[in-house]
Amino acid sequence: MASANALRIEDIAARFAMQAKGPPGGMRTVAAWLAERPEELAFHTVRGLAERLGCDPGSVMRCVRAAGFGGYAEARESVRNLLRLDYQGYRPRVEALRDIGGNRLLDVLQQAAGQNLDRVFSSPLRAEIEALAPDLLAARRVFCVGVRMAYALAHLFTYRGAIAHANIQPAPNQPGLILDQLIDTGPQDIVLVISFAHYSDETLRAARVARARKARVVAITDRADSPLAEGAWRVLRAPVEGPHVMHSLIGAATIIETLLELMLAQDPGAAERMEGFERSLLEFGAYAAAVPGAAVRRRPRRRG
Structure with a gap:
């Protein structure tokens, strides 16, 4: 069984992403949608989610169980608990940013930017x-x-x-x-x-x-x-x-x-x-026109 204390919201998203690679059908539709926005589990009933995605409630239940939860109620409560703990103040975020450090921080920022654009x-x-x-x-x-x-x-x-x-x-x-x-x-x-x-x-x-x-x-x-x-x-x-x-x-x-x-x-x-x-x-001269073909002047190299 999944535990809110042992999971992050990203972990839950990854579980649904794995299910989204399965055979086409209602369960795959649910998994692909929840992989992008797992927090939505906290705000929908089984029937409400099924209606939104155009599938049957059974597909929702099978998807949630395949992601490691004992049932929909457990999955929803786990996500709700994570959302309550999700936001941190500025100082812990600054410290976490510093802990990433160096070149890895650039990679993490690039990955986050790409994912946000894709979404x-x-x-x-x-x-x-x-x-x-x-x-x-x-x-x-x-x-x-x-x-x-x-x-x-x-x-x-x-x-x-x-x-x-x-x-x-x-x-x-x-x-x-x-x-x-x-x-x-x-x-x-x-x-x-x-x-x-x-x-x-x-x-x-x-x-x-x-x-x-x-x-x-x-x-x-x-x-x-x-x-x-x-x-x-x-x-x-x-x-x-x-x-x-x-x-x-x-x-x-x-x-x-x-x-x-x-x-x-x-x-x-x-x-x-x-x-x-x-x-x-x-x-009225609000813009400075570019000069076609103008080259950037470079300082001459010193001969030595």
Whole structure:
């Protein structure tokens, strides 16, 4: 039997990954899905998981037992216990990062970056991103809220998005402005909120205000039990795994970049708006033009 004290969440994922290599069928479907997101076991019943994956409950039970658990209840409780212990404060993370050390740290960071990117483009997250793009274009207005580290992500979405799309609103950069901007939202608007553990209170408050105004809230967050996910219209779970002290943002940035490119490809007026923006900046000298064929000057070698 599996024990929460003896396992890490990565170990459980590896067990399901092994099962995913088996013969095609419902059990393989369950195993492949749980190998990518084993923490989902904590939030679904057997029947609920089977319905989500389009298979029978028996396939779920067989998969869980093949992964070393006595039953679904044991597997779910093991994962729940691990999630309770999963988050550590900054100091233990810094110490763990230092313990990895040297060239191995670069390898670990590279591996984590690759895995997070792969997860963005795997099902079902890929499908969820693709389905959201036309809704963002059709909304009356689209807002994006993120503070602290997540402000960079919110600014990326609103700055790049507003150049091409008339309905993207500027990212509020002060707590007071967040409330000022969102109190006028309504059912025709979409509000993206971005935060990861630790979850920023300003962003949680923004989500509450948007929901109270009946706006559609899209949460870009890290976990199924994130407080941002509660009551959200859509949830995009950004992969943040890795040894990083304050989580990796590669997955979340890729989600935002992908949304922006999908929107650009689907908006018939985007090309003209972007052309006008570019022309104006060039006219007023905002960009330094590259000189074709210019070579980097090198210092002459000293003869000795």
